[in-house]
Amino acid sequence: xxxxxxxxKKTKPKYQELASYIANEIKNKQIKxxxxxxxxxxxxxxxGVSINTIINAYNILLDEGYxxxxxxxxxxxxxLNIETKPIKRKESSLPVLQDQIIYNFTTSDVDSTLxxxxxxxxxxxxxxxxSSYLRKGDFKGETSLREAIRNYLYxxxxxxxxxxxxxxxxxxxxxxxxxxxITNSNIIAVENPGYQKISNLLLSANKRVIYTPxxxxxxxxxNEKVDLIYQTPYSQFPLGIKMTLDxxxxxxxxxxxxxxxxxxxxxxxDFKLTPGITRSxxxxxxxxxxxxxxxxxxxxxxxxxxxxxxxxxxxxxxxRYRYFSNPVSTITQLVICEYIKSGQYLSHINKMRTSxxxxxxxxxxxxxxxxxxxxxxxxxxxxxxxxxxxxxxxxSICNKYKLRIHFISDFMINGISNLLxxxxxxxxxxxxxxxxxxLNSIF
Numbered sequence: 001x002x003x004x005x006x007x008x009k010k011t012k013p014k015y016q017e018l019a020s021y022i023a024n025e026i027k028n029k030q031i032k033x034x035x036x037x038x039x040x041x042x043x044x045x046x047x048g049v050s051i052n053t054i055i056n057a058y059n060i061l062l063d064e065g066y067x068x069x070x071x072x073x074x075x076x077x078x079x080l081n082i083e084t085k086p087i088k089r090k091e092s093s094l095p096v097l098q099d100q101i102i103y104n105f106t107t108s109d110v111d112s113t114l115x116x117x118x119x120x121x122x123x124x125x126x127x128x129x130x131s132s133y134l135r136k137g138d139f140k141g142e143t144s145l146r147e148a149i150r151n152y153l154y155x156x157x158x159x160x161x162x163x164x165x166x167x168x169x170x171x172x173x174x175x176x177x178x179x180x181x182i183t184n185s186n187i188i189a190v191e192n193p194g195y196q197k198i199s200n201l202l203l204s205a206n207k208r209v210i211y212t213p214x215x216x217x218x219x220x221x222x223n224e225k226v227d228l229i230y231q232t233p234y235s236q237f238p239l240g241i242k243m244t245l246d247x248x249x250x251x252x253x254x255x256x257x258x259x260x261x262x263x264x265x266x267x268x269x270d271f272k273l274t275p276g277i278t279r280s281x282x283x284x285x286x287x288x289x290x291x292x293x294x295x296x297x298x299x300x301x302x303x304x305x306x307x308x309x310x311x312x313x314x315x316x317x318x319x320r321y322r323y324f325s326n327p328v329s330t331i332t333q334l335v336i337c338e339y340i341k342s343g344q345y346l347s348h349i350n351k352m353r354t355s356x357x358x359x360x361x362x363x364x365x366x367x368x369x370x371x372x373x374x375x376x377x378x379x380x381x382x383x384x385x386x387x388x389x390x391x392x393x394x395x396s397i398c399n400k401y402k403l404r405i406h407f408i409s410d411f412m413i414n415g416i417s418n419l420l421x422x423x424x425x426x427x428x429x430x431x432x433x434x435x436x437x438x439l440n441s442i443f
Contacts, residue, residue, distance in 0.1 A: 033079045065244035065361065176263070180205065190226070218247045372420075
């Protein structure tokens with residue numbers, strides 16, 4: 001372990017500066033693989049900063065894959081040259097349940113007990129008392145909501161944009177079709193395994209879809225030239241892998257070379273097991289479009305999403321869509337605006353994080369470790385496990401108990417995987433113990 005000195009330039013938050021400096025030192029081999037980093041307290045004292053600055057910097061490095069932690073020993077430099085293997089797929093084993101699901105171990109819904117219905121109802125009534133909701137709004141969305149989103153992106157995620165770059169819409173499918181049009185994209189790369197709805201939307205639009213493998217560093221670079229890349233770098237769906245900074249740089253180099261674009265879907269970015277800001281790809285290049293939906297943080301039926309366009313695409317969008325009406329009602333936009341500005345949205349996110357953390361802990365405690373090998377538990381949405389035995393009739397048994405769960409294969413094209421995804425964003429915590437006991441009995 002060696003101490004290092006760094007002079008802060010004050011161009012961005014100190015923890016971001018420090019994380020970038022340490023990452024560069026690691027990439028340049030100035031700090032070697034498996035070398036111990038200074039303790040948080042010692043480094044804070046040495047640099048004259050708060051211990052929270054060091055904690056947040058180390059958390060960013062953990063997220064980006066530059067370092068790893070060993071309990072009671074500290075932080076160590078990771079091996080950035082680890083060979084990874086792409087994932088394969090078998091035929092889908094997704095059970096189709098007609099009856100009402102009792103034990104929902106998928107990630108397709110939000111736990112209804114966490115939905116902020118009373119708070120939103122109160123805000124809704126307050127907005128109704130103001131006649132401003134009767135006027136026609138801007139085609140990009142309400143200015144007040146875009147301002148609230150801009151502040152939220154900067155304060156919570158470290159992304160700095162102008163209000164003009166933010167576009168409000170009713171859903172990611174609508175935004176995706178607009179992105180395809182303004183980028184004139186015909187060949188589009190998606191993650192495999194990945195979000196099947198995106199692939200289906202692209203295929204229905206007669207686009208050529210390139211299914212790109214995922215390894216331990218995130219989505220891999222396409223083997224051919226593509227116009228557009230759709231990815232979930234914060235927490236890859238469904239594997240929960242956080243894309244490393246090196247891989248992000250590889251993608252930036254790829255799109256710059258091929259004059260392509262990246263859609264950075266912020267899936268799961270609000271729900272991380274460690275605090276701190278993960279560097280957005282949008283902040284790294286003008287070839288990246290940032291995409292976010294409120295459906296995972298409020299409810300799937302709450303159809304309101306937004307994208308942030310790079311300046312080079314903004315004029316094209318404005319020219320093409322300025323005469324269109326915004327598909328989200330003005331009153332809905334004003335309600336979300338007040339929900340964010342009042343601080344209640346972030347309070348709700350924190351409440352969900354606490355609930356998800358408790359669910360995750362309970363699932364791990366209840367799982368029979370003699371029957372399941374835990375492969376990954378770093379996502380807020382699911383735990384990835386490998387069953388030691390998969391009975392041929394597992395699906396019919398799940399139907400019997402009205403239990404729904406996915407294998408990773410359900411999200412793959414032309415591959416095989418025996419990994420099981422135990423999601424917990426949907427299931428109420430009081431049903432987890434019985435549900436896991438059923439899984440223990442099945443596998």
